[in-house]
Amino acid sequence: MRWLHPDDFADPGHQQIYRALGTLHHRGEPIDQLTVLWETQRRGALADGVLDAKRVRRICDPLLGGAAEHFGEQVVQASLVRTATLVSRQVGALANRDALAPGQLISYVLHALGPLDEVRRRLRTARGAEPEPRPSLGPPGAPAPSARSDAARVRSRLAGTTLSAASTAVPHRASTDRRTRRGPK
Structure with missing residues (x-):
């Protein structure tokens, strides 16, 4: 049940118990009422009043499986x-x-x-x-967004090289026209 997260639980006490269960499972320890109670106590959930021992035992009761x-x-x-x-x-x-x-x-x-x-x-x-395929933001039959974004990156790189090649081919002349010259008047 890796798809379940502690934030899915509305009750903070249930979040703490879920975290304790996950920790016990990760460490390979047995999961029963006593070890879950010990883990929740170790995590401080009993001290801050989120849970009490009776509630933890009731939630982890094997007869309510x-x-x-x-x-x-x-x-x-x-x-x-x-x-x-x-x-x-x-x-x-x-x-x-x-x-x-x-x-x-x-x-x-x-x-x-x-x-x-x-x-x-x-x-x-x-x-x-x-899992559902992610919806395409373009017209029907258009490539997926990632393919479109890859194509756009290639075009922008090509446009950048074209502009830089064009700017190096024509030498830049200083303008002597008064309308285009900048500076103090």
């Missing part, structure tokens, strides 16, 4: 809804700013949509679906 993938998918779905709500508020606030030009607004909105796209990608991974 189920399919971890199912519960993980539900957590990511809830994270998607929370992220969409946050992003919609950000986009609404951006749209209400009269000082933003349309191009700036589009740029800011695309940046604000980034976290939502990331959570959607992880939810698709959790469901076992193949």
Whole structure:
């Protein structure tokens, strides 16, 4: 379940338990109520009041088991809804700013949509679906954005060499015309 992140959990206590579970798994230690309780205590979650021992034992109760993938998918779905709500508020606030030009607004909105796209990608991974291809920003049948940007870089390099070759072929003359000469009057 590498697609699940601690930030997907709304409850800070659940975030701490997920981090403790990940740490125990990474170290290859057994995962049971006692070791999870010890790890959360070692991380300071019991001292700062985020969790208490009874709550950790209740969450890690083996009798309340189920399919971890199912519960993980539900957590990511809830994270998607929370992220969409946050992003919609950000986009609404951006749209209400009269000082933003349309191009700036589009740029800011695309940046604000980034976290939502990331959570959607992880939810698709959790469901076992193949990742969606990134949409092309050009007309149908146009090359992918990376191919277009590579072609633009090549064109700009060629244009730069053409300009530099043209400027070296014609020697630069100093202008004696009063209209083009700069300096003190």
